[in-house]
Amino acid sequence: MEKIDEIDLNILRILQEDSKKTTKEIAEILNLTPSPVYERIRRLEKRGYIKKYVALIDKDLLNIPITAICMVSLRYHDEGFIDKFEKQIKSLKEVQECYHMAGKVDFFLKINLRSLNEYHEFVRLKLSKIENIGVLESYFVLKEITRTTGYCI
CATH class of the missing domain: 1.10.10.10 (Winged helix-like DNA-binding domain superfamily/Winged helix DNA-binding domain)
Structure with a gap:
């Protein structure tokens, strides 16, 4: 390039x-x-340096105050299970970000919702339906200290 x-x-x-x-x-x-x-x-x-242009929305003005971080560990780690998990996660509109990790957990998910009850329903009706999840740990953001969409270039 x-x-x-x-x-x-x-x-x-x-x-x-x-x-x-x-x-x-x-x-x-x-x-x-x-x-x-x-x-x-x-x-x-x-050349792909600029992928797209977006508007950054204020989630608080839209009444989306809950940010949950989910750490997911899979039971089985062969390529087929990982590909299937990634495909299913991409279909969940509540998942803002998903990263395949090296280390203790397999995937890091960032989810924004309107309430803890909405999060509970998301886990119960959507996330728990995904095959092969072994461990799911949830953490909730108390305060956003810093957030950027830019890279240090």
Whole structure:
């Protein structure tokens, strides 16, 4: 894959902070003209550095105050069981993030819900229906200290 230069990295930094910045605004920050900035952004998109643009929503304003962290350990670890688990987890809209882990647990899930009762129903009616879960540990976030969607580049 072709390397990117410092200007491209600066464009990525700016867009991570505010993806609604116009090409003209980015060009002004970088002391460039809009045309090459536009071309660079399109190239970064085409090459996959920029996957998509999203809006970050305030979950508290939407009354989604509960963040649960679930640590899942599977009973069996062959490829078929892992693939099936991953496919089933992807179908659960409540799961915001899922990571396959090395270490004591197999998967780390981040789930956001409106209430503890809603979490209980999620576990009882959806998560517990997934085959091959051996151990499920739940932790609840008391306070969000820091959260970012950007990478340190």
